Amino acid sequence: MQDEESLVRRAQQRDEEAFAQLYEAHFDKIYRYVAFKIGNKTEAEDMTQQVFLNALQSISSFKWRGILFSAWLFRIAHNQVVDYLRKKTKQATAPLGESLVSNDSNPQLMAEHKLDIEQLVSATKRLTRAQREVISLRFAGELPIAQVAKVMGRSQGAVKALQRSAIVALRKALLMAEGNEKD
């Protein structure tokens, strides 16, 4: 893949191939971020597609000012997730872990995966909103720390501290859940 800056510049000139390459490079990451945040695989698929259609509409407004294209995409995704969750608060939703179960055909693998994702989703409920956002961007979105800082509007130092506190809190929550299961 060519360097992202030149691809974005070509995409801004409505170069189909350049935009298609950006789409392929980022689709799965955006999907994981959205799925983890909303807790529903199928809806995450539609929302991910919508993120890219919105990006297509507004790519001309994107400017290179120290922010990567991926960070810009995650901002669009973040805004869509916020809108979605706001709408959803009035409606009952399926249990998160169940909605996120993988499509693996191997039942044992599926059960293990389900256990992991259920624990993780449940544990992240004990985190602050900022801690959850760091986990989503860093682990689901696979953004480097500098870009997480850009998306969240914080310094890198602050995000590193937040990342540490998030992992510590997550570990505590996971251990606590494990302890409860044994009782």
Place this chain on the structure above:
Amino acid sequence: MKKTKEFNNILDECLERLLVKGETIEQCLQSYPEQVAELEPLLQTALATKGALIMQPRPEFKAKARYQFRSALQEVAFRRRRPLFGWVPRWATAVIIVLVLLLAGGGVVAAAGNSMPDNPLYPVKLATEQAQLALTPSDMNKAELYAKLADRRVVEIIYMANQGDVRQVEVITQRLDERLTMLARLASATVGGAPKALAPAEETVGDRDVRVRANNQAKLRTTLAYYAINHPAGLRAALDKAPESAKPALRRAIAVSVAGYERALKALD
């Protein structure tokens, strides 16, 4: 304070090595033997988190989404190549189109209404539709209009497939996809505040507005549910009769139609 900052940097560096470069926890710990006790449990949690988050969209969805996105890209590129009154606002474009159409005569517009893409009057039909869209004020009315236009596109696809014109089937499928995408967006915008009881005994003006909106939503849902069955069925029937060369394009049209109505109906829920 300095120690904390230093540890945060070490943790971040190890996460980068672990998650991006694919190194093991042991490799990271070897670099920082003094921090092992604190670092190890955090890296284990990080690795477990990463493992739980290995999720992929369904391959069939990804294929469909890729096709839809390519269609949207081509549509954008097409509009860029052929800017229509690009320098005037949308409402003014609509007024200009209406004036031109009026000058051309109502008969032309009426004749164009039933024209197919291989007819010289077809661009008049599309221009009239654009004017209608631009002059339709509410989201609900716009959604109804988009549904009607999607219906026209399906009829045109079937007609052009019968003619064996693959290129036209592809172009109209793109238009259908765009119409259905807009329809889903508008359907989503119209949702909210629908009352459970549609006709309360004593209602205020506000209640009445909500009731009217709920009834309109129900009407739109009925139309979409009908099209969601009828359109793919019509396209499938055309698939049996179409020449071999047109079949792949028709299959894409069926996929676009199924996915589009699914999206729009979901948006109304």
